[in-house]
Amino acid sequence: MVDYRIPTAAAVLGPQANMSVIMASSDDSGYFWQSMYSIDKVLGYCTEVTISSGNQNVHSSLTRLNMDLHGSKSFTYVTTITGSGSPIHVLRMVTMSGNLFVTGVHPLPDARPTDAVIRELSSYVNAIVDHAGDPVPTLPATKQPPQTGNSA
Numbered sequence: 117m118v119d120y121r122i123p124t125a126a127a128v129l130g131p132q133a134n135m136s137v138i139m140a141s142s143d144d145s146g147y148f149w150q151s152m153y154s155i156d157k158v159l160g161y162c163t164e165v166t167i168s169s170g171n172q173n174v175h176s177s178l179t180r181l182n183m184d185l186h187g188s189k190s191f192t193y194v195t196t197i198t199g200s201g202s203p204i205h206v207l208r209m210v211t212m213s214g215n216l217f218v219t220g221v222h223p224l225p226d227a228r229p230t231d232a233v234i235r236e237l238s239s240y241v242n243a244i245v246d247h248a249g250d251p252v253p254t255l256p257a258t259k260q261p262p263q264t265g266n267s268a
Contacts, residue, residue, distance in 0.1 A: 119225075121154060122140075124139060124140070124141040125139070125140050125141075126138065126139040126140075129210045129240060130171070133177050135222075135223075136220060136221065136222045136236065136237055136240060136262040137222075138199075138218070138219070138220050138221075138241065138244065139218070139219045139221075140216060140217070140218045140239050140248075141216075141218075142215055142216055142217075143215055143217060144215055148215075148219045149214065149215070149216045152189045152191075152210075152212050152217070153189065153205045155191060159267075163177060163178045163179075163180075164176075164177050164178075164203070167228065172199065172200060173199065174197060174198070174200075175197070175198045175199070176195060176197050177195070178193045178194070178195055179193060179194045179196070179197045179227065180193045180230075181190070181193060181194065181234075182256045183209060183234070183238055183257075184238075185211040185238060185241055185242060185245070186211065186213070186241075186242045186245045186246055187211030187212045187218070187245050188212060188213055188214075189211070189212050189213075190207070190209070190210065190211040191208075191210045191211075192207070192208070192209045192210075192230060192238075192244055193207075193208055194206065194207055194208075194224065194227055194228075195208060196227050200250055203227075204223070205223070205224035205225070205226055205227050206222070206223055206224060207220075207221070207222045207223075207224055207229045207233060207234070207237060208220070209221075209237055209238060209241050210219050211241055211245060213245045213248065216245065216248050218240075218241050218244045220237045220238070220240055220241040221237075222236075249264075
């Protein structure tokens, strides 16, 4: 679900085979804030979920990791989804600072993220939190090329 009233920016970083997706949202409504403070309760109930439809089953599991993210409230976990195909593993980091919410996602080849992947994704997430209030740099003035030809 997308709420167009919540300003959001996202970026895909790195080559496709090793990409990370970073999303930052600013929410003055309090919706994200409430979610961040109730997620502990939800994650306690939803670490293992199996959904069945007809003769197909999809299983999702969450493994919580302890990370040092720079927000006031943060979560890091690996999601593993298994079904009829190969398992899908995703590292997800979520942090908040004031009304800024930053999420980083990185696909994994297995359920154990390497230290390098953890460092890279957390550096992206932390950089956004750390520099959110920085002024936007201005572009240097460009010289106009001299005009040639006759002017009437």
